[in-house]
Amino acid sequence: MIFEIGRIAVKIAGRDAGKKCVVIDILDNNLVLIDGQTRRRKCSIVHLEPLDKVIKIKKNASNKDVVSALKKEGIECKEKAAKEKKEKSERPKKQKKKKPEKEPKKSKAAKKKEKEPKKGSEEKKAAKKDTKDKKEPKKSKEKKAETKGKPASN
Amino acid sequence: MPKPGHRSRSLRRVFVRTPGGESRLHYRKKKPAKARCGSCGAVLKGVASERPYKMQNMPRSRKKPQRPYGGMLCSRCMRTVIIEKERV
Numbered sequence: 001m002i003f004e005i006g007r008i009a010v011k012i013a014g015r016d017a018g019k020k021c022v023v024i025d026i027l028d029n030n031l032v033l034i035d036g037q038t039r040r041r042k043c044s045i046v047h048l049e050p051l052d053k054v055i056k057i058k059k060n061a062s063n064k065d066v067v068s069a070l071k072k073e074g075i076e077c078k079e080k081a082a083k084e085k086k087e088k089s090e091r092p093k094k095q096k097k098k099k100p101e102k103e104p105k106k107s108k109a110a111k112k113k114e115k116e117p118k119k120g121s122e123e124k125k126a127a128k129k130d131t132k133d134k135k136e137p138k139k140s141k142e143k144k145a146e147t148k149g150k151p152a153s154n
Numbered sequence: 155m156p157k158p159g160h161r162s163r164s165l166r167r168v169f170v171r172t173p174g175g176e177s178r179l180h181y182r183k184k185k186p187a188k189a190r191c192g193s194c195g196a197v198l199k200g201v202a203s204e205r206p207y208k209m210q211n212m213p214r215s216r217k218k219p220q221r222p223y224g225g226m227l228c229s230r231c232m233r234t235v236i237i238e239k240e241r242v
Contacts, residue, residue, distance in 0.1 A: 010240050012233045015220045049237050 002050050003032050006057045008073065011038050013047040020051075020075050025060050035066045037077040189218075191228040201225050 003009070007023045011034075021036035021043075034043045040063060055069050067079050155161075156179075165181040172178055189201040200219045202212060209217065218225030223232045 010236060012236055013221075013229065017232065018222045018236050018239075049240060051240060 001026075003045055003048065004054065005059055006055045008036075008051045008053045008055065008070075008075070009034070009048040010051065011043070011047060012049050020070070020077075021048075022055060022057060022066055022070065023048075024057065024066065033060070035061075035063060036070055037075065040080065189225060191231055192226050193231045194228060196228050198225065198228060 003023050003026065005023055005025065009021055009023065011017050011019050011021060016038040019037035021034040021038045023032045024035050024040075025033035027033060027042055030045050031042050032045060032048070034041065034048070053073060055073060057065065057069055061069075063080050067077055070077055160181055164184070166184045168180045168182050169177050170180045183205060185205065186203050188203045189198045190196065191198055198218075202209065202217050204212070219229075221229075221232065223235065227235065
């Protein structure tokens, strides 16, 4: 097989076309895992042009090893920064914290607290509605007054 | 009869469906020619051919393919070019 582990190749297709890479792993009859100047990804054999060089590299070698091995051959490529998994770890923690907080509140407060805020909220809502109702007609009256006043003056 | 200025084919004709359900004939400016491959002459896919005012507002990735020689060569010719470079 031409595409053994450690074979240097050029990508011929896609946005990484023209960039050099090393075969790290053989996944299938047609699929290989590559890394180097290209992104680390699986790739079809049809999209690779093999070169005559083969390096010694372990199966599934890390990106650092690949970069250092390619430098010896005179192929420069950037190291890819490892992905930080901070976001993933934070999100589930927040959700877990919220759930236990709600449950003890209900048990401690019993029925009294549940009733009180509801009443208060209802009263507030009612008060808001009143204010809204009051405000709107006032404005409309004022506008009407203005509209009435204008033609009279004119 | 259309008016004399519209009897020539210097404007392209577009049928537009009106809100009332009718189809009316509209006259618009012609689109520029489609891009072709520099070596084999095939029509390039994925390259927009619009009037400049539309091309201005288009994102870069919709104007041409994001690979070396994108918008200049077709993908087959690009492959042969890259392979020839490596073999020499």
